[in-house]
Amino acid sequence: MKKKVLIPAFASAALLVLAGCSSDGQSGDGLFIDVPDIPMAEELGEPEGQLDIVAWSxxxxxxxxxxxxxxxxCVVNRRVAGTSDEMVTLMRTGEYDLVSASGxxxxxxxxxxxxxxxxxxxIPNFGDDIVEGMKGQIYDTINGQSYGVPIGRGANILQYNSDVVTETPESWSVVWETDSPYAGQITAYDAPIYIADAAVxxxxxxxxxxxxxxxxxxxTQLDAAIDLLKQQNTIVAxxxxxPVAxxxxxxxxxxxVGTSWEVLRKFTEDTEKFQGVLPVEGSTGWxxxxxxxxxxxxxxxxxLWMDYTSAADVNGQIAMNFGMAPANAAFCETSEEAAAHCEQFNATDEEYFDNVWYWTTPIEQCIDGRTDVQCTNFQQWTQAWLTVKG
Known part of the structure; x- marks a missing residue:
């Protein structure tokens, strides 16, 4: 094991305690909850010569x-992870310095x-050009303190085969309701966080x-979402x-037809045949x-890596390579190709992303500001998800 353990693990997300918060449990300074007191770097010294990263492909x-x-x-050693759960597990080994974490x-x-x-x-490159919609979000900004440097974002869209789904679907009803004309030909995301799609x-x-x-x-709300997911299970193929699957x-x-990432369309070769839309209900996203x-x-x-990858040119390369909206909006003005990419992924369209609910770990304290009830946490979501597919 390369890394030496400096700080012990603390309470799980289920044990977070809500501190003073605004009416919706958040503000421009993110979420207000009690978290472990972890020291923050005050200044930088000489590079250590090696950097181990867990990241999306x-x-x-x-x-x-x-x-x-x-x-x-700094020699970069990369470990590709396929899911958020895998990223969490790998980071808890103490062997990695950085992770490209989703909400x-x-x-x-x-x-x-x-x-x-x-x-x-x-991080000098974290400046005014970082899109506002990726700053101060509740999934990585706690008590006014940032825990994340934005890389990129995207919506979980409704993708469809236009040869079969000949009219652009305006609603997610085509994947949730049992009378859908595409019953038995529907795809859905396989993870507890997909419960949020039912909630949307x-x-x-x-x-x-x-x-x-x-x-x-x-x-009660979780039970309703699970009932809807079980209903959907009867029409899911x-x-x-x-993503390859x-x-x-x-x-x-x-x-x-079904839930997809915008990036996946570019791997289908026939992008005219496979279309995507953000339905009227809005969507989850990352x-x-x-x-x-x-x-x-x-x-x-x-x-040094976080600063390097926050620069417009490098952040843009990552965004184009993966297929997402870049965090640094200045990239969109660097070339015609960059501008076209930013338009495709709605990079600076905050009105579009106002309809996207970024993945956020569920915790017992209701992040919508309610204090008269207890909300369900990620462990409960995980257990509930296991009941969906039988």
Missing amino acids: GFVEPAWADQFTEDTG DASLRLIAAGDVAPINLDL YLMYHEPELGITNPYALDQ EYWAD QITSFLGGTTV SDAWMISSQSDSVNCAY
């Missing part, structure tokens, strides 16, 4: 990692003391449930967690950020 490539090594002397992992890492707060003053649908169609945030569900399912014709391990012994290299 496409986030750490030789095209920019080699230049970083040449500039800093369904970040609060778990913060609550357990696995990651340290970030001193943004040590219920927010719109069953307002009497009182859901105002799909990640803040009391037991395949669940997917591996989802692409294969669409290409093979097993599925013709926003990824670099987070630094509280056990890292390469803090200087880690900060």
Whole structure:
């Protein structure tokens, strides 16, 4: 094990205690909850020469990692993870310095003391060009303190095969209701966080449930979401967690409509045939950020990497390589190709992303501001999800 353990693990997300908060449990300074007191770097020293990163595929490539090594002397070692759960598990080994965490992992890492707060003053490229919609979010900004440096974001769209689904679907009803004309040809995401997708649908169609945030569900609301998911299970052809499997399912014709990432369309070759839309109900989505391990012994290299990848050109390379909206909006003005990419992924369209609920780890304290009930946590979501597919 390369990393030396400096700080012990702390309470799980289920034990977070809500501190003073605004009416919706958050503000421009993120979420207000009690978390472990982890020290933050105050200044940087000499690079340590090595940096171990857990990242999504496409986030750490030789095209920019080699230049970083040449500039800093920090050799980058990459470990690709396929799911947020895998990222959390790997970060808890103490062997990695950085992770490209999505919102369904970040609060778990913060609550357990696995990651340290970030001193943004040590990241010069984190400036005015970082899109506002990725700053101060509740999944990685706690008590006014940042724990993440934004990389990119995207919506979980409704993808469809236009040869079969000949009219653009305006609603998610085509994947939730049993009378869908595409029953038996539907694909759905295979993870507990997908419960939030059901909650988004219920927010719109069953307002009497009182859901105002799909990640803040009391037991009654969670039960309603699970009932909807069990209903959907009867018309689902395949669940997917591996993007390759989802692409294969669409290409093979097993599925013709369902939840997808915008990036997956570019791998289908026939992008005219496979279309995507953000339905009227809105959607869930994801926003990824670099987070630094509280056990890292390469803090200087880690900060240098976060600064390097926050620059417009490098952040843009990552965004184009993965297929997402970049965090640094200045990239959109660097070339016609960059501008086209930003338009495709709605990079600076905050009105679009106002309809997207970024993945956020469910915790017992209701992040919608309610104090008269207890909300369900990620462990409860995980247990409930196991009942969906039987």
